Amino acid sequence: MSVIETNSLRKHYGRIEALKGVSLKVEPGQIYGLLGQNGAGKSTMVKILLGIVKKTDGDAYLLGEPAGTTNVRRRVGYLPEDHQFPGYHTGRSLLHFYGELYGLSRDERTRRMNEALDIVGLKKRADSKIKTYSKGMKQRLGIAQSFFHDPEVIFLDEPTDGVDPVGRKEIRDLLGELKKEGRTVFVNSHLLGEVEMISDRVAIIHQGEMVREGTVADLTRQANRFSIGLADGQEFPAAELKEKGFRVETANGKAEVELPDGQSIDPVLELLWAKGLKLRHLVEQKQTLESVFMQMVDKATDDTDRRAVRKARPVTARRVD
Amino acid sequence: MRNFVAVMKDSYREAVDGFVIYVMLGLAVITILAVALISFEPNPADKAFPSLVSNFQQVFRNRGADIEEVGTKVKIGPVVAFTPIALSYSAADIQKLDSGTGYAGKYKMKLTVSPPATAGGRAGGQPRMVGNFQDEALLFPTVVYAWSQPKTPEQTVLMKDPTGGTGEAPPAGKMPQIEVVPDGTDPEELLAKKSAEGGRWLMVAVPKVTPKEAEGVTDEMMADFIKNQFLVHGDIPGVTVTRRAGAAKPNYEFDVEADVPAGAKGWPHAIKYFFGQLTFTESMAFGPAVYFVQDKLVNTIGASVTLLVAVVLTGFFIPNMLRKGSLDLLIAKPIARWQILLYKFVGGLLFMLMVSGLAVGGVWLVMAVRTGNWNPTFLLSIPILTFAFGILYALSTLTAVLTRSAIAAIVVTALFLVFMWGSATVKLFADAWRMAVAKEEDKKGLAYTIIDGTYYALPRYNDMLKLNGQTMVESYCPQSMAKMGRRGDQPSWGPAVGISLAYVGVFLSLAYLRFTTRDP
Structure with a gap:
C-alpha cells in the first residue's frame, strides 16, 4: 500500500x-x-x-x-x-x-x-x-x-x-x-x-x-551515451563506427559514443573485440539532476510561456543648443 | 481535554511573555496596597446613633418592604424614595449596657421625633417634602400610617415656597402655605394661576392621609416603625421601643434598647487613610464605605482601565497565531480548527481572569483582614469582568480572523467598547429624564426608541456591571441603600447574560466559519 x-x-x-x-x-x-x-x-x-x-x-x-x-x-x-x-x-x-x-x-x-x-x-x-x-x-x-x-x-x-x-x-x-x-x-x-x-x-x-x-x-541517466576507454596505446576505431551510423567524439584518450535510436551498445563492443582492442573503461553517461530539471522546465516553458528577457531601454540623445 | 490543557498552557506563556502583563499585575498590586492603607474606625455610640437616626427621614412603605417612587409629578426632579415628611429624629442619653469592647453590644437611649426644624428645605431653597396637615402633632402619625400601608394614595399639592426663594428657614413651627389640587383640576393650570398671584409656588406629590387615619395610629405602630427603621438603616435587628409618656406636643419620645451586632452595615465609621493621617470622612455607614471602595474604585474605574488595556494586549494573540508560517504548524497538528479557535479564545479570557483575579481577590482579602467583613460577594466581580471581557474578545477574535491584523482587532474592539459605554450612558440620562417628566407622551418618541433600541440590541455589558454593583449593594449595605438601588428599571441576569452570550456565540461562529473555509 x-x-x-x-x-x-x-x-x-x-x-x-x-x-x-x-x-x-x-x-x-x-x-x-x-x-x-x-x-x-x-x-x-x-x-x-x-x-x-x-x-x-x-x-x-x-x-x-x-x-x-x-x-x-x-x-x-x-x-x-x-x-x-x-x-x-x-x-x-x-x-x-x-x-x-x-x-x-x-x-x-x-x-x-x-x-x-x-x-x-x-x-x-x-x-x-x-x-x-x-x-x-x-x-x-x-x-x-x-x-x-x-x-x-x-x-x-x-x-x-x-x-x-x-x-x-x-x-x-x-x-x-x-x-x-x-x-x-x-x-x-x-x-x-x-x-x-x-x-x-x-x-x-x-x-x-x-x-x-x-x-x-x-532521471539522470543519459540514454544511449557511453564513455569508452581502451588500453594505453590502442586507438579507438572512430571512423568505422561512424560509418555504421554511430556518433563518436574523442577527447583525452576517451571516446564518447552516442547510439542511434533502437541500437544497443553490443555492436560497438563486438567491433572492439574483433579488432583485439582491450576495454578499460565503459560507463553509461549521466546528467546531474539540475540539468535534467532545467531541461524539463525549459521544455515545459517552451510549450507555454517564455520567461521575459529584460532588455536595456534604448536611450535617445537630443542635442541641446 | 489534553489539547485544551496544551493550548491553555500555550496561552499562558503568551500572556506572560511581554512586559505589559507585569505592568498590569504591578498596578493590581499597587491597588491592593493602596486599599490596604484604608482604615475603618467605628464612631463612638454617642456620635453614631444620632447620625444613624437622622437617616430615619427616609421611609419605605409597606412596613419598610417596598421601594416606591413618589413625586414623579414634581417638576424639580425625581423623588427617589418615600420621604413623606421631613421630621427630625434625635438620639440622646445614650448608654452602653454591657462592657464588651468595640461598638457591638447593648445600648439604651432616648429617641425624640419632632416636627421639621426647618419647614423649608435643603440648600438651594427647594422644599424637600411637606405634609398635608396644618397640625404638627399629626405629622409623625401621618408618616407612620403611610409607612404601614402597601400603597398610600397620593395627592398633588401646591406649596408656597416658605423660604421665599432665599433658602433660609422660616420661623420654627410655621408650616408652609399649602393648596391641595382638587380632583379633576389640572395642577399645571392651578400652578400657573397661583404663581401669577404672587410668590414662588411649587407642585409636589404627597401621601394622602386623612387626619382620622393619622389619629388612629397606635403607640405599637410607632414602636414598630422605629424598630423597622433601625433594621432598614442600621442593620440592627434586636431593638425594643417603648413610647414615653409626657412628651411636650408636638414631639414624640421613645425609650430604645438596641442590641448592635458586630459588623452592623449601617454603623457609622470614620474612613481614614495612611494609618489615620488623612481623614476622608468622619462618619459614613460601614457597608456603603466598603461598597464604595470595592465597587466604585475597583469595579468601575479599575475595571474600565483593565478592560481597555486587556483589549490592546490580547488583540495580538489571534493575529500572531494566524501569521503565515505559524498557523500551518498548528493546523498540521492533530487538533481540529474549531478547537484551535475556541481554546485560543478561552486562553485570552485566562489573561483577564489572572488580572482580575489578582486585583479583585487581593482587594477583597485586604479589606476582609482590615474590616473583619469576609462577605465573598465582591469576588463575583472576577467572573463578571472576565465575561464582560469575553464579549469584547469574541469581537476581537472575529476581526482578527477576518483581517489578520492586530491593529484592526484592537481598534474595532475598543470602538465597540466605547460605543457600548456611550449607549449605556445615553440610556442612563434618558431614563433619568423620563422619570423627571410628568406626561406619558413626553416619555416616548423617536429619540427614545433609538436610544432604547440601540441599548437593548447591544450586548448587556453595562447591565452585568450594574447587576454586579447592585448585588454588592444588597450584600454590603443596609436595606435602605439596597432598596434605593433597586429603583427604576432594573436589568435582570437572564437577558444580561443571555444576550451577551448570544453575541459571543455569533462572533465566534462567524470567526469559525471564516477560519475553517479559508485556506491559510
Whole structure:
C-alpha cells in the first residue's frame, strides 16, 4: 500500500490553478523529493495532504486514509517552509506543547525531545527563548519538531533553508537515519543537489503539472551515451563506427559514443573485440539532476510561456543648443 | 481535554511573555496596597446613633418592604424614595449596657421625633417634602400610617415656597402655605394661576392621609416603625421601643434598647487613610464605605482601565497565531480548527481572569483582614469582568480572523467598547429624564426608541456591571441603600447574560466559519 497517493489532484486559488491534476505514489520507507521552482505547487501539494488547504478536485490519500483528517495528522510530522515559531516559547516548551497535541505523556515527551534536540544539536539552547535563535537554529528546531513524536511520514518543505553546509550534511545524514528506521520522508526543495543526494524517487513539478517522475538514477541517466576507454596505446576505431551510423567524439584518450535510436551498445563492443582492442573503461553517461530539471522546465516553458528577457531601454540623445 | 490543557498552557506563556502583563499585575498590586492603607474606625455610640437616626427621614412603605417612587409629578426632579415628611429624629442619653469592647453590644437611649426644624428645605431653597396637615402633632402619625400601608394614595399639592426663594428657614413651627389640587383640576393650570398671584409656588406629590387615619395610629405602630427603621438603616435587628409618656406636643419620645451586632452595615465609621493621617470622612455607614471602595474604585474605574488595556494586549494573540508560517504548524497538528479557535479564545479570557483575579481577590482579602467583613460577594466581580471581557474578545477574535491584523482587532474592539459605554450612558440620562417628566407622551418618541433600541440590541455589558454593583449593594449595605438601588428599571441576569452570550456565540461562529473555509 502506498503511503501517499494522489490522483488527478487539482487546486485553484481563485483564477490561479496551483495544481493541474497531479498524480503520484510514494511507497513506504522512501525518501521522496518533490522538485519545482518557487510557485510550482510543491507546498500546495503538501498542504492538501495535511489538510491545511482544501483540494478543488481529485483524490489524496495519506497512510491509506483520506488526507487531512485529524487521525492521520497524528501519524505525520511536518516542517513548513518559512515557518515562524511562537517567540515566547523555548525550544523545550515548544516541543512540550506540540507533544501534548500529539497526545504524548509527559515522560514520553521529555525522553523524545531530549533525543531529538540532541540529534539536531540544540540541547544546550533548549531552554532559551526561540526569539533568540538564529535562522539555522530555528530550522533545526523545526526538523526536531517534525520527527520527535515518532511519525510514520515526515513532510519537510525546504528543510535546508538557512542552514550552513555542515548543517546540511547533518540534515542529510539525519534523513538517512530516519529512512533506516523505516519512515517515509517527503522533501520539497528547489535545492536540486540536496535532493539528488538523498532521494530515492523524485518528481518534478512545474506550473502545477507533474513533468517527470522516477528514481534519481532513471532521471539522470543519459540514454544511449557511453564513455569508452581502451588500453594505453590502442586507438579507438572512430571512423568505422561512424560509418555504421554511430556518433563518436574523442577527447583525452576517451571516446564518447552516442547510439542511434533502437541500437544497443553490443555492436560497438563486438567491433572492439574483433579488432583485439582491450576495454578499460565503459560507463553509461549521466546528467546531474539540475540539468535534467532545467531541461524539463525549459521544455515545459517552451510549450507555454517564455520567461521575459529584460532588455536595456534604448536611450535617445537630443542635442541641446 | 489534553489539547485544551496544551493550548491553555500555550496561552499562558503568551500572556506572560511581554512586559505589559507585569505592568498590569504591578498596578493590581499597587491597588491592593493602596486599599490596604484604608482604615475603618467605628464612631463612638454617642456620635453614631444620632447620625444613624437622622437617616430615619427616609421611609419605605409597606412596613419598610417596598421601594416606591413618589413625586414623579414634581417638576424639580425625581423623588427617589418615600420621604413623606421631613421630621427630625434625635438620639440622646445614650448608654452602653454591657462592657464588651468595640461598638457591638447593648445600648439604651432616648429617641425624640419632632416636627421639621426647618419647614423649608435643603440648600438651594427647594422644599424637600411637606405634609398635608396644618397640625404638627399629626405629622409623625401621618408618616407612620403611610409607612404601614402597601400603597398610600397620593395627592398633588401646591406649596408656597416658605423660604421665599432665599433658602433660609422660616420661623420654627410655621408650616408652609399649602393648596391641595382638587380632583379633576389640572395642577399645571392651578400652578400657573397661583404663581401669577404672587410668590414662588411649587407642585409636589404627597401621601394622602386623612387626619382620622393619622389619629388612629397606635403607640405599637410607632414602636414598630422605629424598630423597622433601625433594621432598614442600621442593620440592627434586636431593638425594643417603648413610647414615653409626657412628651411636650408636638414631639414624640421613645425609650430604645438596641442590641448592635458586630459588623452592623449601617454603623457609622470614620474612613481614614495612611494609618489615620488623612481623614476622608468622619462618619459614613460601614457597608456603603466598603461598597464604595470595592465597587466604585475597583469595579468601575479599575475595571474600565483593565478592560481597555486587556483589549490592546490580547488583540495580538489571534493575529500572531494566524501569521503565515505559524498557523500551518498548528493546523498540521492533530487538533481540529474549531478547537484551535475556541481554546485560543478561552486562553485570552485566562489573561483577564489572572488580572482580575489578582486585583479583585487581593482587594477583597485586604479589606476582609482590615474590616473583619469576609462577605465573598465582591469576588463575583472576577467572573463578571472576565465575561464582560469575553464579549469584547469574541469581537476581537472575529476581526482578527477576518483581517489578520492586530491593529484592526484592537481598534474595532475598543470602538465597540466605547460605543457600548456611550449607549449605556445615553440610556442612563434618558431614563433619568423620563422619570423627571410628568406626561406619558413626553416619555416616548423617536429619540427614545433609538436610544432604547440601540441599548437593548447591544450586548448587556453595562447591565452585568450594574447587576454586579447592585448585588454588592444588597450584600454590603443596609436595606435602605439596597432598596434605593433597586429603583427604576432594573436589568435582570437572564437577558444580561443571555444576550451577551448570544453575541459571543455569533462572533465566534462567524470567526469559525471564516477560519475553517479559508485556506491559510
